[in-house]
Amino acid sequence: MFRAARFVALPLLLAPAACLTKIEVPDEIYSPCHALGSSDWSAHVETYLTAHNRPVTRRHLIVDGKVIVPGPGYSVSLDLGPLERLQPRVQQVIVRATGVSSPGDSPTTVAVRGVFPPRKHYGPIRIRCGDGTLATIAAVSDAT
DSSP, rough: HHHHHHHHHHHHHHHHHHHSSOOOOOSSSSOOOOOOOEEEEEEEEEEEOSSSSSSEEEEEEEEEEEESSSSSSSEEEEEEEEEESSSOOEEEEEEEEEEEEOOTOOOHHHHHHHHOOOSOOOOOEEEEEETTEEEEEEHHHHEE
């Protein structure tokens, strides 16, 4: 009887402790947008065979575009964002532009490319920067 009471009382004692702990949630999805503009977005799926004795077909989603940043001190990269569960499902790709510009710097255009893991089917792809949408790619071509 005493052992059973311990197992019942333990979760009740730990519940208030869980309310007091602060849980840090990383805010890595959306970040401030330092891009001034963008152009020439394209997306396609590349299929290739591995170099094994028995080759296996692999696929990657390739997203290319150009981003205009405030100066040459900025680096631009693409990250895979969340999948919008709409019909059709929309894959988000996040543009990350980080750096510092000096006074007198002229805007610079940077070519950016992202290689992402495959999904079975692709609908539209939304290119996002911060809280805004830079572009939407309606269809993903399959380059086999």
